[in-house]
Amino acid sequence: MAIKKKPLAILATGIGPVYLDYAKKMMASLIKTNPDIQTKADIVLMTDKEFHELGGTQDHMLYMTPWFTKHLLKTYECVVRIDSDMIIIGDISSCWEGDFDVAVVNNANPRELKAQINMMGTPVAVWTVKPEDYVNCGFVVIKSEKFVDHWLKFCTPENKMYRMYEQDFLNILTFYCDYKVKFLDFEPKNMGQYVLQVVPNEDKDKFWNLASKGYWSEVILKDKKLVLPKNSGSEIDAWPDDDKTLVGIHFAGGNLVGKFDQLDTQFEKDVAHYLKYLISNGQKT
Amino acid sequence: MDKRRDLKIMFLGDGIHTQSGYSVQMDWLIRRFLLEGFQVAQVAKAGVYNHWVNFPLPEGNLRMYPPINDPNFCSDSMFYSARHWGAHIVIPMIDIWGIDPTWINNTKQLGCKFIPYLPIDSSPPTPGVLRNLQFADRIITFSKFGQRELKRHGYIAEMFYEGVDINFLTPMDKKEAREKAQLPQDAFIWGMIAANKENPPRKAFQECLEAFKVFSDAHPKSFLFIGTQQISQGSFPIKDYADYLGITDKLIIPDQIYFSLMATREDIKIWLNCFDALLHPSSTEGFGLTIVEAQSCGKPVLANKVHSMQELIVDGKTGAFAVPNRKFWSNANSYWEQPDPMSIYIAMEKIYQMLRDKGQQVAIDCRKNIVDNFNVDMIFKEKWLPWILNLQDEILPKGN
Numbered sequence: 001m002a003i004k005k006k007p008l009a010i011l012a013t014g015i016g017p018v019y020l021d022y023a024k025k026m027m028a029s030l031i032k033t034n035p036d037i038q039t040k041a042d043i044v045l046m047t048d049k050e051f052h053e054l055g056g057t058q059d060h061m062l063y064m065t066p067w068f069t070k071h072l073l074k075t076y077e078c079v080v081r082i083d084s085d086m087i088i089i090g091d092i093s094s095c096w097e098g099d100f101d102v103a104v105v106n107n108a109n110p111r112e113l114k115a116q117i118n119m120m121g122t123p124v125a126v127w128t129v130k131p132e133d134y135v136n137c138g139f140v141v142i143k144s145e146k147f148v149d150h151w152l153k154f155c156t157p158e159n160k161m162y163r164m165y166e167q168d169f170l171n172i173l174t175f176y177c178d179y180k181v182k183f184l185d186f187e188p189k190n191m192g193q194y195v196l197q198v199v200p201n202e203d204k205d206k207f208w209n210l211a212s213k214g215y216w217s218e219v220i221l222k223d224k225k226l227v228l229p230k231n232s233g234s235e236i237d238a239w240p241d242d243d244k245t246l247v248g249i250h251f252a253g254g255n256l257v258g259k260f261d262q263l264d265t266q267f268e269k270d271v272a273h274y275l276k277y278l279i280s281n282g283q284k285t
Numbered sequence: 286m287d288k289r290r291d292l293k294i295m296f297l298g299d300g301i302h303t304q305s306g307y308s309v310q311m312d313w314l315i316r317r318f319l320l321e322g323f324q325v326a327q328v329a330k331a332g333v334y335n336h337w338v339n340f341p342l343p344e345g346n347l348r349m350y351p352p353i354n355d356p357n358f359c360s361d362s363m364f365y366s367a368r369h370w371g372a373h374i375v376i377p378m379i380d381i382w383g384i385d386p387t388w389i390n391n392t393k394q395l396g397c398k399f400i401p402y403l404p405i406d407s408s409p410p411t412p413g414v415l416r417n418l419q420f421a422d423r424i425i426t427f428s429k430f431g432q433r434e435l436k437r438h439g440y441i442a443e444m445f446y447e448g449v450d451i452n453f454l455t456p457m458d459k460k461e462a463r464e465k466a467q468l469p470q471d472a473f474i475w476g477m478i479a480a481n482k483e484n485p486p487r488k489a490f491q492e493c494l495e496a497f498k499v500f501s502d503a504h505p506k507s508f509l510f511i512g513t514q515q516i517s518q519g520s521f522p523i524k525d526y527a528d529y530l531g532i533t534d535k536l537i538i539p540d541q542i543y544f545s546l547m548a549t550r551e552d553i554k555i556w557l558n559c560f561d562a563l564l565h566p567s568s569t570e571g572f573g574l575t576i577v578e579a580q581s582c583g584k585p586v587l588a589n590k591v592h593s594m595q596e597l598i599v600d601g602k603t604g605a606f607a608v609p610n611r612k613f614w615s616n617a618n619s620y621w622e623q624p625d626p627m628s629i630y631i632a633m634e635k636i637y638q639m640l641r642d643k644g645q646q647v648a649i650d651c652r653k654n655i656v657d658n659f660n661v662d663m664i665f666k667e668k669w670l671p672w673i674l675n676l677q678d679e680i681l682p683k684g685n
């Protein structure tokens with residue numbers, strides 16, 4: 001007899017002391033901004049202990065998202081993977097709504113693309129996925145076991161030449177393998193040679209992940225919501241076209257310590273103060 | 286006011302005795318922090334060699350460290366000095382694009398906060414500056430212009446103006462000042478005190494000479510004083526161009542050796558008091574210290590209507606603006622905005638008229654602008670001290 005699955009898991013990972021600290025901060029912000037989340041979902045924190053109990057090796061570190069998700073999909077209908085180095089700022093409940101295999105977030109904006117070029121010489125992309133369409137692995141919603149199995153098939157030692165590894169494979173699956181995909185931030189402007197089924201997103205005025213990065217200094221705090229006003233930035237990289245409410249921000253940028261330490265230079269005082277409250281253990285601001 | 290003084294503050298910049306614009310700001314800031322009872326050190330980009338020294342000042346002892354392998358930006362010395370002295374924060378007051386990020390991160394790993402106090406002197410800001418700001422724990426900039434530009438490019442900064450010691454830079458009797466400086470009494474003297482480090486020159490020497498030629502044709506009893514401390518190979522050939530324009534006899538250039546090696550703040554005060562007005566239409570400025578120094582002595586200023594300079598004078602009351610006629614993309618990867626020579630001339634005439642019609646009132650307005658807005662004691666008391674005490678509470682909480 002088939003076991004009835006639970007509806008929803010939020011997957012957080014805290015491997016190593018630095019990322020465990022990040023994960024705790026991210027979860028504190030998630031719970032503060034989604035006070036009823038624990039009635040809807042189980043928050044599953046995978047630490048060194050769980051990693052080793054599941055037989056994790058050095059190689060598994062490179063593709064933790066599909067590897068942990070595969071494990072969780074045995075018990076849950078849907079897994080929301082949230083990177084530890086994120087702060088959740090808004091209601092995330094719309095992210096799992098709809099009939100899709102995977103819901104994804106974007107990896108860049110005009111300023112981030114420039115930053116990627118400065119850091120790596122080229123923007124992050126794979127195959128013929130345009131850098132502005134490329135999706136980020138930091139916030140992924142997965143409902144399809146088939147999708148995860150497919151993802152894991154890419155994660156082989158032979159494929160280690162892919163610069164972003166699991167994230168590159170997420171993009172290959174998203175754009176070329178005819179899955180039902182929901183874009184949480186924004187859809188590609190030109191579908192060109194992509195092969196996918198776009199699932200409409202009714203909740204389009206939000207940025208979930210990296211789409212706001214680089215413009216954070218212009219974010220405003222309004223009624224406990226963070227809003228990136230339209231046409232922030234300078235004349236050469238004005239962004240976005242409409243006001244966007246931020247659901248999450250993602251520091252990303254590789255394995256660095258102190259990712260949460262620069263809030264004072266990245267955000268206006270009131271916003272930084274609010275974010276510090278969200279990631280703290282305390283309940284009052 | 287909280288009298289806890291646990292925070293160890295290290296500045297990085299021109300040695301306080303080296304007479305550059307930055308050194309003057311370092312000097313007044315450091316002395317006031319010492320007077321408040323803080324422990325202060327300086328990594329001296331210029332002025333100290335080979336070994337650290339405890340430099341005795343009336344306000345207290347200043348620990349000074351020399352450069353090591355990076356004489357221009359002291360990246361390595363910042364780290365080793367912070368480690369040796371046990372700094373809690375380091376405040377570089379330089380163009381930070383040259384600091385090696387590896388050393389910034391090494392310094393931060395000591396637990397020492399990296400807090401640049403920096404000029405933003407172009408739009409867009411120099412990419413190297415923006416690159417290094419990502420490592421900053423706090424940012425302080427010199428002008429509202431800089432604060433706006435940083436915000437447009439992803440960074441939030443405090444804004445603390447540079448300032449002047451209004452008790453030192455005071456108006457003097459012009460006749461007496463000119464006697465001391467041996468300058469002509471019955472002439473209209475435009476003054477420039479500016480570095481000459483590149484060509485095209487940031488301080489717009491070419492445009493100023495061209496404008497002054499037109500002015501001196503209209504006002505034969507006029508002179509242009511140009512004092513330059515910093516001169517580099519590839520700088521603008523001021524004398525040669527004045528020769529070419531036929532105005533060499535209208536130029537007053539102090540002895541270079543004296544100006545570079547021996548000139549003191551007292552000399553600067555006397556020269557500023559000799560001038561009828563200051564000519565300072567730079568194509569780029571992060572602040573423009575001489576602009577406020579001249580006004581402190583009651584002298585109006587002609588500036589370029591770009592960058593921080595727009596905040597430093599009151600148009601029509603304490604000076605006038607030239608306007609740029611073109612932008613060029615500098616090797617710092619940002620625009621410099623060259624002042625139009627004819628607009629400089631028009632502004633020169635405007636200031637000339639202001640002084641002729643209401644000279645005493647202009648002097649009063651200039652002085653008032655500085656006393657009200659750029660007084661170092663006021664800036665220190667209202668901006669720096671509360672800010673540093675808050676920072677102390679955050680970094681070194683009471684009771685720990």
